[in-house]
Amino acid sequence: MTELVKLEGVARYFDVSPPWLNRVLEGRGRVILRAVDGVDLTIRKGETVGLVGESGCGKSTVARVIVGLYAPTRGTVRYDEVAIAGEGAASDPRALRRARRGMQMIFQDPYASLNPRWRVAEIVAEPIRSQAPDTPRGEIAARVADLLCQVGLAAADGAKYPHQFSGGQRQRISIARALSTNPAFLVCDEPTSALDVSVQAQVLNLMRDLQRGLGLTYLFISHNLAVVHHIADRVGVMYLGRIVELAPTRDLFADPQHPYTRMLLDAVPDLTMTGEARTAVAGEVPNPLDPPPGCAFHPRCPYADERCRREVPALRAVGGSSDGQAACHAVEEDRLSPRVVPIAAR
Amino acid sequence: MTDVPAAQPLLAVEGLRVEFPTRRGTLVAVHDVTFAIAPGEVLGVVGESGAGKSLTGAAIIGLIDPPGRIAAGEIRLAGRRIDNLPYETMRTVRGREIGAVFQDPLTSLNPLYTVGRQLVETIRTHLPMSEGEARRRAIELLEEVGIPGAARRIDHFPHQFSGGMRQRVVIALALAANPKLIVADEPTTALDVSIQAQIIQLMKRLCREHGTAVMLVTHDMGVIAETAHRVAVMYAGRIVEIGPVADVIHRPQHPYTVGLMGSIPSIAEERERLTQIDGSMPRLTEIPSGCAFHPRCPHAVARCSEERPGLMPAGASQAACWLRSAP
Numbered sequence: 001m002t003e004l005v006k007l008e009g010v011a012r013y014f015d016v017s018p019p020w021l022n023r024v025l026e027g028r029g030r031v032i033l034r035a036v037d038g039v040d041l042t043i044r045k046g047e048t049v050g051l052v053g054e055s056g057c058g059k060s061t062v063a064r065v066i067v068g069l070y071a072p073t074r075g076t077v078r079y080d081e082v083a084i085a086g087e088g089a090a091s092d093p094r095a096l097r098r099a100r101r102g103m104q105m106i107f108q109d110p111y112a113s114l115n116p117r118w119r120v121a122e123i124v125a126e127p128i129r130s131q132a133p134d135t136p137r138g139e140i141a142a143r144v145a146d147l148l149c150q151v152g153l154a155a156a157d158g159a160k161y162p163h164q165f166s167g168g169q170r171q172r173i174s175i176a177r178a179l180s181t182n183p184a185f186l187v188c189d190e191p192t193s194a195l196d197v198s199v200q201a202q203v204l205n206l207m208r209d210l211q212r213g214l215g216l217t218y219l220f221i222s223h224n225l226a227v228v229h230h231i232a233d234r235v236g237v238m239y240l241g242r243i244v245e246l247a248p249t250r251d252l253f254a255d256p257q258h259p260y261t262r263m264l265l266d267a268v269p270d271l272t273m274t275g276e277a278r279t280a281v282a283g284e285v286p287n288p289l290d291p292p293p294g295c296a297f298h299p300r301c302p303y304a305d306e307r308c309r310r311e312v313p314a315l316r317a318v319g320g321s322s323d324g325q326a327a328c329h330a331v332e333e334d335r336l337s338p339r340v341v342p343i344a345a346r
Numbered sequence: 347m348t349d350v351p352a353a354q355p356l357l358a359v360e361g362l363r364v365e366f367p368t369r370r371g372t373l374v375a376v377h378d379v380t381f382a383i384a385p386g387e388v389l390g391v392v393g394e395s396g397a398g399k400s401l402t403g404a405a406i407i408g409l410i411d412p413p414g415r416i417a418a419g420e421i422r423l424a425g426r427r428i429d430n431l432p433y434e435t436m437r438t439v440r441g442r443e444i445g446a447v448f449q450d451p452l453t454s455l456n457p458l459y460t461v462g463r464q465l466v467e468t469i470r471t472h473l474p475m476s477e478g479e480a481r482r483r484a485i486e487l488l489e490e491v492g493i494p495g496a497a498r499r500i501d502h503f504p505h506q507f508s509g510g511m512r513q514r515v516v517i518a519l520a521l522a523a524n525p526k527l528i529v530a531d532e533p534t535t536a537l538d539v540s541i542q543a544q545i546i547q548l549m550k551r552l553c554r555e556h557g558t559a560v561m562l563v564t565h566d567m568g569v570i571a572e573t574a575h576r577v578a579v580m581y582a583g584r585i586v587e588i589g590p591v592a593d594v595i596h597r598p599q600h601p602y603t604v605g606l607m608g609s610i611p612s613i614a615e616e617r618e619r620l621t622q623i624d625g626s627m628p629r630l631t632e633i634p635s636g637c638a639f640h641p642r643c644p645h646a647v648a649r650c651s652e653e654r655p656g657l658m659p660a661g662a663s664q665a666a667c668w669l670r671s672a673p
Contacts, residue, residue: 054538166626167395196394196565196627201609201620208619223538226568230611230620253613267543269568271595271612284508284541 003081004185004217005043005066005103010075010086011241012036012061016289033289035061037241038075040315043185048211048218050232050249052225052264056288057238059221063187066219067105079103079185101131104178108190110170114162120173121158124148127180147176152206168199172206179210185217192227204231225268229253237261240288240296243315247324257318257326259301259336295329303330354425355382356559357406357527362419362429364401364410366630373630375414376401377583380657385526388553388560390574390591392567392606396627397580403529403563405429407446408436423527442472445520445558449532451512454519455504461488461515462500465522472523487518492548510541514548521552528553531563546573567610571595579603582628582638589663599660600667601643637667645669 017023017030036058043049051059064070065085066077072086079099083089090096104127107113114123124144128135145155151172162170171191178186188207192200208231210216222228228235229249236246237260245258256262283300286292295313298304313327330336364376376398383389393399404410406421408428421429428439440446448454456464465484469475475483481500488496491514504512513533520528530549534542550573553560562574570577571591578588579600587600598604608621625642628634634641640650649668660670 054540168626197567198394198606198609198623199626201611201622202624204611205619205622224611225539226611226613229613230617250616264539265613267540268613269543269546269566269572270614271567271571271607271610284510285538 002045003042004045004079005041005219006076006078007039007041007062007066008076008078008086010036010039010041010062010065010072010077012058012065012070013073031289034241034291035288036065036072039238039241039243041236041243041246043217043219045184045217046211046215047233048220048231050228050235051219051221051238052223052228052235053238054223054264054285056240056285058241059238060189062238063105063189063219063221067103067187068100069105101181102183103185103187104181104183105187105189106171106174106178106191108193110167110174110194111162113174114170116162118161119158120148120153120160120162120165123162123173124158124177124180127177131181143180144176147180148173150179150210151176152202166199167195168202171195171203175203175206175210179214184215185219187219187221189221190223191220193222193224200227207231225264226270237264240285240291242296242327244297244328245324245326246315247318247326251324257324257331257336258297258328259303259330260297261326263300295327301330303335305329305335356385356387356424357383357561358420358422359402359406360420360422362402362405362421363417364398364405364414365417366414370631374417374633375583375630376405379419379580379583379585381578381585381588383527383559383561385559386553386557387576388550388562388574390570390577391561391563391580392565392570392577393580394565394606394627396582396630398583399563399565399580400531402580403531403561406561407440407444407529409440409446438472441468441525442523443525443527445523445525445528447513447516447520447528447530447533449535451509451516451536452504454516455512457504460501460503461507465500465515465519468519468522483522484518487521488515490552491515491518491521492544493518509537510544513537513541513545517545517548517552521556521558524556525558527559527561529561529563532565533562534569535564535566542569549573567595567607579606582633583630584638584666585657586639586667587660587663587665588657589661589665593662597661597663599663599665599670600639601645601669602639603665605642 012035014033014035016033018028039062053059065072068085076083076086076088082095082099084096084099121144124147125140128140144158148155148157153172192203220231232249235249235252236243239260245261256265292299294309294311298308307329313329315325315327316332318324318326318331360380362376362379366373366375379402391399405416416429420427423443462484466480469480469483485496485500488500493499493511493514534545546569574591577591577594578585581602587594587603598607605621605623611620623642636651636654640646655666655668657664657666658671
């Protein structure tokens with residue numbers, strides 16, 4: 001498979017310092033939030049890469065850097081081999097526009113991401129109007145009707161306003177809007193988190209059908225491990241701005257390597273675990289303004305040693321047949337005890 | 347876990363009906379809901395948005411926002427009716443006998459007072475204790491819910507706590523007067539998975555140790571699966587199925603429960619497609635006749651649209667579905 005999107009050492013910092021006057025009067029320094037701190041990720045054509053992690057781990061920031069809503073502080077974003085953002089970004093605006101046209105984003109909140117004063121047909125047509133302004137009206141209308149049918153709505157729904165639809169239907173409208181310019185790559189930031197489970201199932205099934213039919217590539221961001229397990233081909237686990245483990249979905253869930261991944265999997269409440277006691281997870285995510293030195297997970301990690309407290313581990317291929325990678329000294333030095341019950345075998 | 351002594355129920359809800367009068371007529375949000383919770387039992391109440399699960403919880407703690415009101419039915423706590431108590435009496439019941447835990451820990455705490463002051467106030471409202479005694483009890487409570495350095499943390503403000511720690515403080519508040527029942531409405535929904543696991547564990551331990559019964563309202567079946575003894579599934583304001591947790595999850599009887607269970611992705615199995623229930627929950631203004639689920643039900647027959655099924659025995663559970671009625 002060919003690479004479609006490639007992140008090379010992408011970082012995004014935010015300056016969250018107090019105002020200048022406060023800094024001077026109170027003698028405080030600048031405060032930098034490292035939301036994403038060195039992420040390497042390759043997304044191949046036609047696959048779904050899931051990105052999971054807890055709040056504040058930087059997964060949404062990665063999504064926004066890829067689609068260009070944030071500029072990376074360091075590193076390069078490549079789309080179809082064109083560097084579209086960061087160091088060495090292409091300067092030819094036409095090449096950039098062509099690359100940008102290939103990607104679209106679906107947001108979490110279907111109530112906030114649709115303009116309440118626009119009719120659905122206008123919402124869905126807007127990307128076409130902005131990217132190909134000379135498209136004849138009739139053609140746009142036909143395309144909009146076609147898109148609405150594709151996402152399971154009726155062509156006549158174009159005349160309605162967003163408030164006339166339920167959450168799940170609104171998310172279908174968001175998907176239709178994202179598909180209107182024939183993108184190859186969709187960045188989906190928690191697309192089903194605001195939906196009820198039965199509606200979530202409808203949207204997930206729809207997304208899978210669309211992927212099959214149109215050959216789409218997805219970056220699917222979610223905090224829900226079960227949803228990512230269902231939809232993704234490969235999964236990246238993020239912790240405090242870095243990817244700590246990246247592996248094919250089956251391997252990641254059956255044989256997680258990084259202690260943080262193991263902890264997350266143990267914490268997921270699952271239907272199969274009726275009444276079972278589970279291993280409690282110690283600790284909380286540290287303050288991202290002041291992350292621990294070395295491996296950011298070391299204060300919660302049962303395997304942490306001197307090296308973990310000092311040296312930041314890099315994402316390295318881990319043993320076995322898979323093309324999984326983990327950023328962990330303990331995994332690299334083979335200090336981990338084998339996991340007692342793999343989730344998939346329960 | 348499913349064996350709970352069948353004693354006299356601690357909480358008995360009988361034919362509960364919650365209405366909202368509107369300009370266009372009365373909306374019935376909770377319809378003829380009947381269930382009981384035994385002492386020490388955890389009853390999970392699940393359903394999708396608008397199913398009436400949170401309102402049922404709010405009715406029990408007497409916190410339905412006007413113009414909503416309990417229009418019919420009875421709520422009994424240890425044999426005593428609590429649905430028709432005057433406001434001030436209900437205030438002492440709530441807190442002393444029923445504790446409440448809500449979804450968002452930040453809105454349940456007053457941001458202007460230290461958590462210690464809020465705990466001491468709650469304790470002294472319900473228990474005859476001096477300031478000093480109440481403070482010692484507050485520290486004990488914070489220790490019990492797993493807040494490290496409780497003696498120091500008691501003088502901190504809510505914003506100085508993380509989300510998970512705040513929810514622990516809220517649980518400590520709910521436990522302050524040692525209530526017999528806790529109504530928890532989506533207590534873990536706003537939390538990250540690893541913190542969610544800690545809170546679930548904590549609630550399970552506290553219930554076991556104190557013999558507190560819990561009504562756990564959530565949309566997350568995973569949380570229910572791990573915590574509850576019995577589950578009630580709500581749809582469009584009614585209970586459509588109620589039974590032991592393992593039966594409802596693994597041998598669901600009502601077609602809605604079957605669809606709901608099938609639509610939940612699981613990390614324990616791989617499926618090409620999730621079961622989907624087409625359509626969505628009806629609005630309160632347009633509840634279908636007969637069984638409210640019949641327009642979405644794959645097995646609906648003529649009777650389903652004409653006559654409403656009541657709860658009837660189905661396997662180890664009870665389900666409100668004509669398919670389960672004896673032929």
